[in-house]
Amino acid sequence: MKPLVAELLEANIGKVKEQEPLANHTTMKVGGPADIFVEPDSIESLKKAMEIIQKHQVSWRAIGRGSNLLVSDEGIEGVVIKLGEGLDELKVEGEEVTVGGGYSLIRLATVISKQGLSGLEFAGGIPGSVGGAVYMNAGAHGSDMSRIVKKAQILFPDGTIEWLTNEQMEFAYRTSILQTKRPGICLAAILQLKQGNREEIVARMQKNKDYRRETQPWNYPCAGSIFRNPLPHYAGRLIEEAGLKGYAIGGAKISEQHANFIVNVGNAKAQDVLDLIDYVKKTIKQLHGIDLQTEVEIVGRKS
Structure with missing residues (x-):
């Protein structure tokens, strides 16, 4: 090294x-x-x-x-x-927005809504970067990145840089081609938005942001939703109905505010979180025969 x-x-x-x-x-x-x-x-x-x-x-x-x-x-x-500073440029041309992969998604949604552009209201409370949001097709409130991404600029491991169209990105529920077939880094995205009433757009985004604040435990360190929704069921509801809200292993605890969140309540280890994920999976499998899949990406060396 x-x-x-x-x-x-x-x-x-x-x-x-x-x-x-x-x-x-x-x-x-x-x-x-x-x-x-x-x-x-x-x-x-x-x-x-x-x-x-x-x-x-x-x-x-x-x-x-x-x-x-x-x-x-x-x-x-x-x-x-x-990806952070240096990859966080922003350019607005009419209804088309070009934004760097390192730009904060929450910040982008706030800036864009104030300019009277609609399409990003769903992202008002989603933490993370634009590049990460494109990579995993982040979404909420009935919308996601696939609805607004016109093109994404991708750096591939061989050093080539390509603009992939929305269709070429092969967006699906919380995933894209960058996870499935062609690993790469999202450098930037061109978003197609729509001009609208500024006050209404800001109000919608604020409503979404307030909803997330009221229903999700962002007052503790967490990674967002842990499990994908096994539609037509909802992971949070299944976990709550299993009586697991508040269940803890080490410093990791299933949120009492939203059961599809695991929070770090004090010096949690990653293993605490992993053990809690396994416990939830086994419990839901035993109760409902449903195999929960993680939405959070688990990476790193195995112990």
Whole structure:
């Protein structure tokens, strides 16, 4: 790893750290270290970093603001690339918005609504970055990214950069082609929105934001919804009906506010969260014969 670190530092691509605790970069506030942690300061720097990583044949993964992510206590092998400053540009041209992958989704929804553009109201309370939202087709309140993404700019591991159309992104429930067939990093997205009444749009977004604040436990570190909804059922309802609200293992607890959230109530380990996920899965399987699938992405070395 030393030659790789030396080359990344020499390339002057932004922040480069060794053994960086990923608990500092996830909304759940758990997770061991990344062997190498890189935060590029521009798309060119990111492209250069990827070239160096590929040259050394080291594994990598990208993160945004660390929501919807559970990193094991053993951390992540290889390189973790964080998209943030330097990949957070914003350009509004009529009803078309071009936004960097590192831009905050909540901030974007707020800025855009104030300009009288409709289509992002659903994202008012969704933590995370635009790139992460595209990657997982984030959604709420009956809408998601697939409804508004016109094109997404993707950096692939071989260094090529392509604009993929909405159709080419193969969006489905909480997933996209970046998870299933073609791993890559979302550098930017072009969103197709609609001009509307500014006051009505801001009111709708605020209503969605207030609803999330009232029904979801954002006062504790958490990763967002833990399980996908096994439609026509809802994961939260199944877990609540099983009497599991408030059930805890170590520092991890099923939220008493919303049963599809696990919160870090004090120095939780990733293993506490994983054990709680397994307990919920087994309980729901025994009661209903339903196999719950995680929505949160579980990554890192196995213990």
